[in-house]
Amino acid sequence: MRSTPVARARGISKWFGQVIALDEVDFDVAAGQVHGLVGPNGAGKTTLLGLLLGLARPDAGALEILGSPTRHTLEVPVGVAGFVDGPSLYPALSARQNLAALASLRGTYKASAVDDALEQVGLSDVADNRARGFSLGMRQRLGLAAALLTNPRLLILDEPSNGLDPAGKQHVHQVIRTLSDDGVAVVLSSHRMDDVAALCTDVTLLATGRVVFTGPLAKLAAESDETDYRVLTSDAAKAAVVAADTPGLRIIESGETLVVRGPVLAIDHLVIRLVGAGVALRELTPVMSPLEAAFLALTHTEPPL
Ligand SMILES: Nc1ncnc2c1ncn2[C@@H]1O[C@H](COP(=O)(O)OP(=O)(O)OP(=O)(O)O)[C@@H](O)[C@H]1O
Numbered sequence: 001m002r003s004t005p006v007a008r009a010r011g012i013s014k015w016f017g018q019v020i021a022l023d024e025v026d027f028d029v030a031a032g033q034v035h036g037l038v039g040p041n042g043a044g045k046t047t048l049l050g051l052l053l054g055l056a057r058p059d060a061g062a063l064e065i066l067g068s069p070t071r072h073t074l075e076v077p078v079g080v081a082g083f084v085d086g087p088s089l090y091p092a093l094s095a096r097q098n099l100a101a102l103a104s105l106r107g108t109y110k111a112s113a114v115d116d117a118l119e120q121v122g123l124s125d126v127a128d129n130r131a132r133g134f135s136l137g138m139r140q141r142l143g144l145a146a147a148l149l150t151n152p153r154l155l156i157l158d159e160p161s162n163g164l165d166p167a168g169k170q171h172v173h174q175v176i177r178t179l180s181d182d183g184v185a186v187v188l189s190s191h192r193m194d195d196v197a198a199l200c201t202d203v204t205l206l207a208t209g210r211v212v213f214t215g216p217l218a219k220l221a222a223e224s225d226e227t228d229y230r231v232l233t234s235d236a237a238k239a240a241v242v243a244a245d246t247p248g249l250r251i252i253e254s255g256e257t258l259v260v261r262g263p264v265l266a267i268d269h270l271v272i273r274l275v276g277a278g279v280a281l282r283e284l285t286p287v288m289s290p291l292e293a294a295f296l297a298l299t300h301t302e303p304p305l
Helices: 045-052 095-106 112-120 137-146 166-179 193-199 217-221 234-243 266-277 291-298
Strands: 007-014 019-029 032-039 058-066 078-081 154-158 186-190 201-205 212-216 227-233 250-253 258-262 281-286
Touching: 007 045, 019 045, 019 058, 019 137, 019 201, 019 212, 032 137, 032 166, 032 193, 045 058, 045 186, 078 137, 095 112, 095 137, 095 227, 112 137, 112 186, 112 217, 137 154, 137 166, 154 166, 166 193, 186 193, 193 281, 193 291, 201 217, 201 291, 217 291, 227 234, 227 291, 234 258, 234 266, 258 266, 266 281
Parallel strands: 032 186, 032 201, 078 154, 154 186
Antiparallel strands: 007 019, 007 058, 201 212, 227 258, 227 281, 250 258
């Protein structure tokens, strides 16, 4: 028997005045899944995270968290923790005092649990420093520690890698992986496909409030059969002429560097034609990962050149 999804949305819509932020969204998250929410600016990621956190209610559709329909009041559903738009912290209190205050408010304060949470996110050394002086990355980590204190079954994180240095990012990624191994479902938003690729098992791609893809990460990569390649040759001008004449290829950029877009077969033909035309190929490099290519294809956005 399949276990109950940790979160299940069917046809949820959310309006802000005339703007539709979520348009009949279906969304499933299972225990242990690390589910990435990606999409261009304004796609509806934060709005969906807010609904999962009980910060707002859908205007239409059904949303169940841990098997229960979300209520009509605004409150964080039991078993859910996390934050959107950065964690709420008391700037005048230290990291330790912030966590102690939050746990005391819930009536669950235990000094050892606070120490554990700080240790997990790598903030033990600065536990007694005031949050006011914390960098964005440190505030993100403290917000994560606050969420961990509640032993959530569903953790919601908005851009968790924001402001983190590479070591901090690795640390936070490891915390998320451990939670997932323990069966916690994690839903996170990100603008970075490399973060999503490193962390997520599943991904939902939103564009102007609609789901344009949802499923395993590996399936998303297969959604686009076109990739951009940078082509360096011995004769840039002649290479551009050959590329323009190759069926299935589009020239994205020409000049010293030639960038072309097309399916792998068309790229093969380009290489054969270049060599046939006496142009030496010095470099052929994909400009973006298959995930980024799928993102751009499905959201109809163009890569920056
Ligand atoms: N409180 C609000 N009042 C009015 N409009 C809102 C509000 N919150 C979101 N919106 C609108 O809803 C749409 C979705 O916004 P949302 O913040 O969910 O997108 P996002 O994918 O998180 O974007 P970003 O990547 O820029 O953070 C946007 O058009 C946004 O302007």
